[in-house]
Amino acid sequence: QAKHKGKSAYAHFAPEMTEVSHERLQMESRMRRALELNEFELYFQPIVHTDSGRLASVEALLRWNNPAMGMVMPDRFIPLAEETGLIIPIGEWVLEEACRAAYSWREATGLDIGVAVNVSPRQFRDPGFTGTVMHALKNSGLPHNQLELEITERLILDNSIETAEILRQLDSAGIQLSVDDFGTGYSALSYLKSYPFDTLKIDKSFVQDVMKESDDASLVRAIINMAHSLGLKVIAEGVEEEAQTHFLKQEGCDLSQGYFYSRPLPADEFESWLRTNQRVVQA
Ligand code: C2E
Ligand code: MG
Ligand code: MG
Ligand code: MG
Numbered sequence: 016q017a018k019h020k021g022k023s024a025y026a027h028f029a030p031e032m033t034e035v036s037h038e039r040l041q042m043e044s045r046m047r048r049a050l051e052l053n054e055f056e057l058y059f060q061p062i063v064h065t066d067s068g069r070l071a072s073v074e075a076l077l078r079w080n081n082p083a084m085g086m087v088m089p090d091r092f093i094p095l096a097e098e099t100g101l102i103i104p105i106g107e108w109v110l111e112e113a114c115r116a117a118y119s120w121r122e123a124t125g126l127d128i129g130v131a132v133n134v135s136p137r138q139f140r141d142p143g144f145t146g147t148v149m150h151a152l153k154n155s156g157l158p159h160n161q162l163e164l165e166i167t168e169r170l171i172l173d174n175s176i177e178t179a180e181i182l183r184q185l186d187s188a189g190i191q192l193s194v195d196d197f198g199t200g201y202s203a204l205s206y207l208k209s210y211p212f213d214t215l216k217i218d219k220s221f222v223q224d225v226m227k228e229s230d231d232a233s234l235v236r237a238i239i240n241m242a243h244s245l246g247l248k249v250i251a252e253g254v255e256e257e258a259q260t261h262f263l264k265q266e267g268c269d270l271s272q273g274y275f276y277s278r279p280l281p282a283d284e285f286e287s288w289l290r291t292n293q294r295v296v297q298a
Pocket of ligand 4: 195196216218219252
């Protein structure tokens with residue numbers, strides 16, 4: 016009787032909270048089994064040269080196909096994977112899989128198709144991280160300079176000696192490094208000159224309004240010029256319309272990525288995209 020009372024009193028005070036934590040726990044336990052059950056899948060989105068539209072590289076984007084939840088997008092599960100530490104084995108799987116895929120396209124097409132992999136802060140700070148990266152490269156046979164690691168400003172801004180040291184190790188191993196979602200953090204910018212980055216990815220929130228908001232156009236122009244004067248390449252993310260491609264070409268933005276060129280695709284569809292795209296290029 017007392018037990019029953021206690022339970023309903025709890026339910027009365029915080030029904031949403033218990034629901035949320037139940038959902039979280041359920042997701043966590045599903046996530047713990049997801050690797051063994053082969054529920055993760057990589058999608059691939061082309062990154063093209065802005066001036067020619069030719070393929071430069073491809074970004075690997077994680078998807079989780081769960082029988083009960085359907086296809087779960089990364090924004091919904093990466094934060095929980097980070098909190099629980101599950102991002103470490105999951106991230107390892109992503110690296111292995113992405114390198115293997117890039118190597119197989121290289122074999123099939125003879126083209127140097129680099130692959131970009133997103134790295135979250137918890138994963139980056141794990142002591143085994145560089146070992147995991149080197150293992151994925153060695154295991155796949157992918158040349159080191161065909162792997163690009165995307166790191167967000169949030170991670171870089173911790174300003175730690177460890178972060179600097181890991182970036183230096185990766186850079187000296189020939190791995191490409193990029194700053195993802197550039198412009199969304201409260202960045203001090205000074206890190207750009209002290210860390211060995213190769214590429215800046217301008218966040219899609221700026222790119223999307225480049226034709227509507229003159230402030231966004233000015234920011235994108237300024238970022239491109241700044242990056243170039245620091246010797247960095249620039250990728251515009253979230254390119255959806257042709258008009259944006261004209262603007263980006265005119266401003267000398269090196270590389271572009273977005274639905275205008277292609278949505279992220281499962282491996283087999285990306286391979287067909289690749290064949291079609293190459294025919295276009297060769298014609
Ligand atoms: P991100 O690295 O900035 O990836 C770009 C996101 O923008 C992707 O969302 C992509 O599908 C989306 N996108 C691409 N082109 C367009 C466009 O033209 N318009 C719009 N509106 N969106 C576009 P997605 O796949 O949902 O991934 C979201 C975020 O999740 C990624 O942002 C990345 O931070 C994270 N993520 C994805 N895969 C992984 C992974 O394997 N590991 C880690 N740690 N994070 C990942
Ligand atoms: Mg990214
Ligand atoms: Mg470098
Ligand atoms: Mg981004």
